[in-house]
Amino acid sequence: MEDGILKHYVGIDVGGTNVKFGMFSSEGELEKKWAIKTDSGDEGRRMWRQISDSVRKNVSANRLAGIGIGIPGPVLENGFVEVCVNLGLHNFNPVAILRENFPAVRVSAANDANMAALGEQWKGSGRGFKTLGMITLGTGVGGGIILDGKIVYGANGLSGEFGHIQFNPDETENCTCGGRGCINQIASATGIARYAKKMLRNDPGNSALRAVKNLNAKDVIDAAKRGDVLAESTLRFCMDYLAKGIAAISYVVDPEVFVIGGGVSNAGDYLIRMIQKCYDPYITLSKKKAKVIKASLGNDAGIFGAARLAMQEEEEDEGREH
Numbered sequence: 095m096e097d098g099i100l101k102h103y104v105g106i107d108v109g110g111t112n113v114k115f116g117m118f119s120s121e122g123e124l125e126k127k128w129a130i131k132t133d134s135g136d137e138g139r140r141m142w143r144q145i146s147d148s149v150r151k152n153v154s155a156n157r158l159a160g161i162g163i164g165i166p167g168p169v170l171e172n173g174f175v176e177v178c179v180n181l182g183l184h185n186f187n188p189v190a191i192l193r194e195n196f197p198a199v200r201v202s203a204a205n206d207a208n209m210a211a212l213g214e215q216w217k218g219s220g221r222g223f224k225t226l227g228m229i230t231l232g233t234g235v236g237g238g239i240i241l242d243g244k245i246v247y248g249a250n251g252l253s254g255e256f257g258h259i260q261f262n263p264d265e266t267e268n269c270t271c272g273g274r275g276c277i278n279q280i281a282s283a284t285g286i287a288r289y290a291k292k293m294l295r296n297d298p299g300n301s302a303l304r305a306v307k308n309l310n311a312k313d314v315i316d317a318a319k320r321g322d323v324l325a326e327s328t329l330r331f332c333m334d335y336l337a338k339g340i341a342a343i344s345y346v347v348d349p350e351v352f353v354i355g356g357g358v359s360n361a362g363d364y365l366i367r368m369i370q371k372c373y374d375p376y377i378t379l380s381k382k383k384a385k386v387i388k389a390s391l392g393n394d395a396g397i398f399g400a401a402r403l404a405m406q407e408e409e410e411d412e413g414r415e416h
């Protein structure tokens with residue numbers, strides 16, 4: 095690439111429904127964002143073609159310096175994905191595929207929640223912290239660890255798959271992963287609703303939740319905020335379970351902050367305070383505790399992180415050249 099030409103970096107976040115794109119300047123300004131429908135048929139061939147076409151259409155080729163792509167499943171550092179359940183795809187490498195279509199461009203890939211963690215650390219509420227743990231509370235529980243500004247991939251792509259830490263040997267139902275007693279089964283939106291239903295069956299106490307049809311996590315959180323005792327103790331149980339897992343991360347990598355994202359985090363300060371309160375007593379070896387804070391980039395965290403990863407690859411390459 096010639097000097098003096100403004101460079102663009104594209105962050106891509108592949109989800110089960112949409113593929114989101116963001117075009118960023120080298121200063122990290124989000125200049126444009128767009129999305130296309132996810133079509134993972136024909137073993138993903140259509141999707142890769144559509145993604146490549148969409149990048150070509152939206153970003154001028156002579157300015158494109160890097161592409162980062164987040165995938166909803168375990169991703170190795172070289173880009174290899176063994177299985178992506180959400181997309182129904184096996185044994186593929188988005189880095190290799192996109193490099194074929196963009197031979198002059200740096201391409202990097204990571205798990206989508208790891209990308210979100212990097213995004214929050216770069217431009218979101220984790221800004222200014224070098225070491226951070228991100229927990230996404232949505233339909234499932236995901237996460238990512240950033241150490242010294244970099245995604246921790248791990249050996250098998252498991253790093254940050256925090257939701258599948260198994261704490262409860264007495265769990266009788268299976269998690270989506272096939273395991274039992276996962277944090278995911280208690281602290282995800284699905285888990286909160288499931289646990290509330292269990293409480294309603296086992297606890298004879300009054301609760302506004304008894305009148306709610308198709309109970310979901312938001313119903314539980316809203317009722318808890320209004321002082322419903324059963325809802326409050328349900329939520330506290332779920333967040334305590336989560337906090338135990340967060341504390342386990344602290345005893346391994348000791349992040350400065352934990353950033354809470356995902357749909358459940360829209361419950362706001364009430365929930366963040368509750369998690370902090372549950373977390374603190376588990377940290378027994380230090381008076382100073384990591385701060386629990388709310389994510390700020392929402393659904394854009396993934397594209398921010400993906401663009402940042404593409405930039406980091408370039409910085410590293412340039413570091414090696416000089």
Ligand SMILES: [Zn+2]
Nearest residue numbers: 258269271276
């Ligand atoms: Zn699991």
